[in-house]
Amino acid sequence: MMRTRPLKVALLGCGVVGSEVARIMTTHADDLAARIGAPIELAGVAVRRPSKVREGIPAELITTDATALVKRGDIDVVVEVIGGIEPARTLITTAFEHGASVVSANKALLAQDGAALHAAADENDKDLYYEAAVAGAIPLIRPLRESLAGDKVNRVLGIVNGTTNFILDKMDSTGAGYQEALDEATALGYAEADPTADVEGFDAAAKAAILAGIAFHTRVRLDDVHREGMTEVTAADFASAKEMGCTIKLLAICERSADGASVTARVHPAMIPLSHPLASVRGAYNAVFVESDAAGQLMFYGPGAGGAPTASAVLGDLVAVCRNRLNGATGPGESAYAALTVSPMGDVVTRYHISLDVADKPGVLAQVATVFAEHGVSIDTVRQQGRQDGDGEASLVVVTHRASDASLSGTVEALRKLDTVRGVASIMRVEGE
Numbered sequence: 509m510m511r512t513r514p515l516k517v518a519l520l521g522c523g524v525v526g527s528e529v530a531r532i533m534t535t536h537a538d539d540l541a542a543r544i545g546a547p548i549e550l551a552g553v554a555v556r557r558p559s560k561v562r563e564g565i566p567a568e569l570i571t572t573d574a575t576a577l578v579k580r581g582d583i584d585v586v587v588e589v590i591g592g593i594e595p596a597r598t599l600i601t602t603a604f605e606h607g608a609s610v611v612s613a614n615k616a617l618l619a620q621d622g623a624a625l626h627a628a629a630d631e632n633d634k635d636l637y638y639e640a641a642v643a644g645a646i647p648l649i650r651p652l653r654e655s656l657a658g659d660k661v662n663r664v665l666g667i668v669n670g671t672t673n674f675i676l677d678k679m680d681s682t683g684a685g686y687q688e689a690l691d692e693a694t695a696l697g698y699a700e701a702d703p704t705a706d707v708e709g710f711d712a713a714a715k716a717a718i719l720a721g722i723a724f725h726t727r728v729r730l731d732d733v734h735r736e737g738m739t740e741v742t743a744a745d746f747a748s749a750k751e752m753g754c755t756i757k758l759l760a761i762c763e764r765s766a767d768g769a770s771v772t773a774r775v776h777p778a779m780i781p782l783s784h785p786l787a788s789v790r791g792a793y794n795a796v797f798v799e800s801d802a803a804g805q806l807m808f809y810g811p812g813a814g815g816a817p818t819a820s821a822v823l824g825d826l827v828a829v830c831r832n833r834l835n836g837a838t839g840p841g842e843s844a845y846a847a848l849t850v851s852p853m854g855d856v857v858t859r860y861h862i863s864l865d866v867a868d869k870p871g872v873l874a875q876v877a878t879v880f881a882e883h884g885v886s887i888d889t890v891r892q893q894g895r896q897d898g899d900g901e902a903s904l905v906v907v908t909h910r911a912s913d914a915s916l917s918g919t920v921e922a923l924r925k926l927d928t929v930r931g932v933a934s935i936m937r938v939e940g941e
């Protein structure tokens with residue numbers, strides 16, 4: 509039966525995502541009410557620039573005082589789409605203390621302070637939902653938290669940043685360099701004016717921390733995630749990848765160790781075979797592979813960013829939280845009972861593609877191979893190419909079998925010390941085989 513008293517929603521932030529949340533709340537009001545079992549009412553919208561014209565939002569709902577809005581006491585759900593750490597963190601905890609549940613899209617905050625925010629939600633018997641924080645519209649948090657709650661997830665591997673996927677895709681398909689591809693991403697509105705969070709992998713690392721925590725029922729802090737951006741990927745790397753039948757993607761990889769006792773989380777560019785489904789994820793799309801004991805391989809694919817797609821995930825959470833509220837219940841909170849060790853990058857085991865500039869003279873290949881052997885890194889293939897420029901150098905491309913990152917780092921360090929190795933042109937991990 510439909511309850512007539514509406515549930516009150518406060519919107520914090522009315523930018524790209526917030527304005528779409530407000531629009532969908534208004535245009536889909538009847539459907540949302542039917543699905544929830546009560547109407548929902550936009551009770552206040554906190555903004556920074558009140559003079560801006562906001563179509564469809566009554567002027568009397570606009571306020572610049574977000575703190576007063578979350579303290580009102582009659583708000584059922586606060587939707588936080590401001591972004592950043594403060595004031596978002598304080599506003600969310602204040603909302604819990606004043607009786608509201610919270611829906612947020614804020615990956616940076618959740619990756620940094622997720623545990624404390626979950627604790628605050630728990631203490632106040634409230635919900636904290638954040639489907640939009642990872643891979644935008646793609647249902648991922650809820651499938652991991654709820655649909656797969658009876659299974660054992662072993663690996664989450666995915667493309668979780670749209671901006672960098674757009675840039676890498678452009679480099680791959682046109683042969684463009686990094687800067688040229690970034691300029692196009694900026695011109696098309698994919699990359700922000702300051703693209704650091706995306707291109708240096710901070711955004712993907714925050715998402716990896718959130719995913720690993722949920723997948724492995726273990727607290728994974730942002731600092732636990734090994735992070736390498738994609739600014740150093742070159743057209744030459746793509747040429748090497750092509751020769752291997754691969755492309756290059758910025759991947760977020762969260763894995764359980766072979767003995768199941770520990771986990772790792774990392775973000776870095778990697779070669780993946782063209783036959784892998786992630787290789788065909790084009791433009792600004794996201795896709796995430798989840799591997800679990802019973803289900804096997806699952807793939808989640810779709811728009812990972814943008815106002816309306818992200819608002820879709822926010823609205824889904826809003827409906828779920830409102831339903832919980834009507835039932836006098838809360839949904840699943842943080843699950844960190846497994847408390848597995850989060851291991852450093854050195855423990856990660858994978859394959860490597862290493863491109864060296866070496867002196868083109870007898871014995872060099874043997875010397876290089878010896879360094880790999882001394883560090884316990886087994887070589888899969890070696891390809892040497894003399895150069896036409898007569899500088900007495902050759903390019904040596906070594907692809908290894910699976911080895912630990914620590915062994916590989918040791919190998920590279922020793923290679924750099926060889927007189928005959930003039931430079932290490934690139935090192936790239938090979939994933940998805």
Ligand SMILES: NC(=O)c1ccc[n+]([C@@H]2O[C@H](COP(=O)([O-])OP(=O)(O)OC[C@H]3O[C@@H](n4cnc5c(N)ncnc54)[C@H](O)[C@@H]3O)[C@@H](O)[C@H]2O)c1
Nearest residue numbers: 521522523524525554555556589590591613614813814818
């Ligand atoms: N845009 C996307 O594609 C996308 C995708 C997934 C998640 N997110 C997340 O959603 C959140 C919002 O992103 P966005 O793209 O809408 O950003 P945005 O910059 O377009 O919007 C944020 C809005 O909040 C306002 N704001 C800042 N401080 C405020 C304050 N103290 N009180 C009231 N308003 C304040 C800003 O003026 C701005 O209009 C972020 O956490 C972001 O990481 C965005």
Ligand SMILES: N[C@@H](CCO)C(=O)O
Nearest residue numbers: 668669670671812813
């Ligand atoms: N900057 C992010 C937005 C979505 O989180 C991206 O490019 O994927």
Ligand code: NA
Nearest residue numbers: 639642644646
């Ligand atoms: Na999502």
